Amino acid sequence: MDFKLTEEQQMIKQAARDFAQTDCLPGVIERDDQQKFPQDQIKKMGELGFMGMMVSPEYGGSGMDTLSYVLAMEEISKIDASCSVAMSVNNSLVCWGLEKFGTEEQKQKYLKPLASGEKIGAFCLSEPEAGSDATSQRTTAEDKGDYYLLNGTKNWITNGNSASIYLVIAQTDPEKGHRGINALIVEKGMDGFVVGKKEDKLGIRGSDTHSLMFTDVKVPKENRIGEDGFGFKFAMKTLSGGRIGIAAQALGIAAGAYELALKYAQERKAFGKEIMRHQAIAFKLADMHTEIEAARMLVYRAALDKDNGESFDLSSAMAKLKASQVAMDVTVEAVQIHGGYGYVKEYHVERLMRDAKITQIYEGTSEIQKIVISRAIAD
Numbered sequence: 001m002d003f004k005l006t007e008e009q010q011m012i013k014q015a016a017r018d019f020a021q022t023d024c025l026p027g028v029i030e031r032d033d034q035q036k037f038p039q040d041q042i043k044k045m046g047e048l049g050f051m052g053m054m055v056s057p058e059y060g061g062s063g064m065d066t067l068s069y070v071l072a073m074e075e076i077s078k079i080d081a082s083c084s085v086a087m088s089v090n091n092s093l094v095c096w097g098l099e100k101f102g103t104e105e106q107k108q109k110y111l112k113p114l115a116s117g118e119k120i121g122a123f124c125l126s127e128p129e130a131g132s133d134a135t136s137q138r139t140t141a142e143d144k145g146d147y148y149l150l151n152g153t154k155n156w157i158t159n160g161n162s163a164s165i166y167l168v169i170a171q172t173d174p175e176k177g178h179r180g181i182n183a184l185i186v187e188k189g190m191d192g193f194v195v196g197k198k199e200d201k202l203g204i205r206g207s208d209t210h211s212l213m214f215t216d217v218k219v220p221k222e223n224r225i226g227e228d229g230f231g232f233k234f235a236m237k238t239l240s241g242g243r244i245g246i247a248a249q250a251l252g253i254a255a256g257a258y259e260l261a262l263k264y265a266q267e268r269k270a271f272g273k274e275i276m277r278h279q280a281i282a283f284k285l286a287d288m289h290t291e292i293e294a295a296r297m298l299v300y301r302a303a304l305d306k307d308n309g310e311s312f313d314l315s316s317a318m319a320k321l322k323a324s325q326v327a328m329d330v331t332v333e334a335v336q337i338h339g340g341y342g343y344v345k346e347y348h349v350e351r352l353m354r355d356a357k358i359t360q361i362y363e364g365t366s367e368i369q370k371i372v373i374s375r376a377i378a379d
């Protein structure tokens with residue numbers, strides 16, 4: 001086993017760290033407060049090649065491996081998880097799915113602008129009554145010969161308003177159950193497609209989460225991804241890879257909070273000495289460091305499985321389950337180590353604690369990850 005990063009991976013990590021410090025840190029508190037989408041940051045991420053990291057250069061991507069993507073996600077998430085969630089959805093849910101399963105025409109038309117960051121993508125599976133139970137899709141895509149007639153509502157869509165290309169999962173043939181589901185590429189501006197209300201959230205407040213409404217939207221047949229009925233499989237395969245991105249986000253949030261807490265503990269004095277020299281605080285930091293390293297091993301392992309062409313359903317579920325729990329535990333302790341200062345916005349850790357929670361919910365809740373893991377180990 002080789003835990004060393006290549007020279008290129010180290011450079012990517014450093015480039016992401018520099019970008020996060022220079023471009024994401026300024027204004028991050030205000031963006032969170034005002035729920036402002038990080039438009040300028042995302043544009044720069046496109047220019048730096050972070051929006052289509054794993055896409056082949058042939059389609060305008062950076063042609064990097066999953067581990068490089070994870071390293072960049074981790075560094076950006078240390079500073080601003082609202083930036084990294086837009087990056088994660090665009091990279092692993094939209095670009096990856098299109099490159100792996102799309103037609104050549106779809107790649108030319110949709111993947112290229114997404115991979116270069118010129119356009120932003122969204123992945124639309126969840127509905128008001130279909131979250132964990134993604135098979136019970138109520139959005140319908142009626143087969144009308146050379147087009148599908150799309151009707152329904154999607155909920156909680158990341159990049160909901162800022163995106164211009166949407167991958168929408170919908171039921172075509174209810175009698176076939178999940179084998180009757182399709183994945184369609186929908187463009188903003190298509191007649192009958194309306195972006196609904198923006199959610200007012202606990203964390204990742206810079207990310208624009210919206211509901212979407214489709215009323216008799218005509219989606220050309222050539223916008224279907226894969227064979228008829230492939231939509232559910234498409235969503236599950238894509239989400240399996242997406243979980244590596246969210247696990248890396250959770251890891252970054254935890255590591256960001258830990259770095260702040262360690263620095264604070266070495267500076268803040270109480271009872272005549274730095275609080276780091278009080279064993280209760282030192283032990284908290286020791287636990288945080290150890291748990292972050294454990295999560296990091298699982299996240300990198302999942303990335304390597306994907307890069308090596310191995311199955312990554314189990315490793316990505318374990319990585320997300322562990323890293324999101326570590327993100328919650330570590331951020332709560334980081335607030336505690338900061339005392340009263342941890343409870344105010346200026347010191348960043350309260351925001352990281354709020355941001356951490358979503359990593360246990362989206363792209364499959366922790367309970368759903370345990371279902372995936374328990375099924376895999378029972379096989």
Ligand SMILES: Cc1cc2nc3c(=O)[nH]c(=O)nc-3n(C[C@H](O)[C@H](O)[C@H](O)COP(=O)(O)OP(=O)(O)OC[C@H]3O[C@@H](n4cnc5c(N)ncnc54)[C@H](O)[C@@H]3O)c2cc1C
Pocket residue numbers: 089122123124125126128129130131132133155156157158159201204209358361362363364365366367368
């Ligand atoms: C900020 C944000 C951004 C999001 N972005 C996107 C996006 O871009 N695209 C998208 O499609 N979706 C997105 N989602 C939706 C997200 O993936 C769902 O919220 C999530 O999958 C859970 O679904 P639900 O909210 O319907 O909860 P439910 O499925 O109703 O679950 C409620 C609770 O019951 C538990 N539960 C459900 N079933 C079981 C079971 N079988 N066994 C044990 N426990 C169970 C869950 O774990 C949870 O604790 C986003 C959500 C949020 C909050």
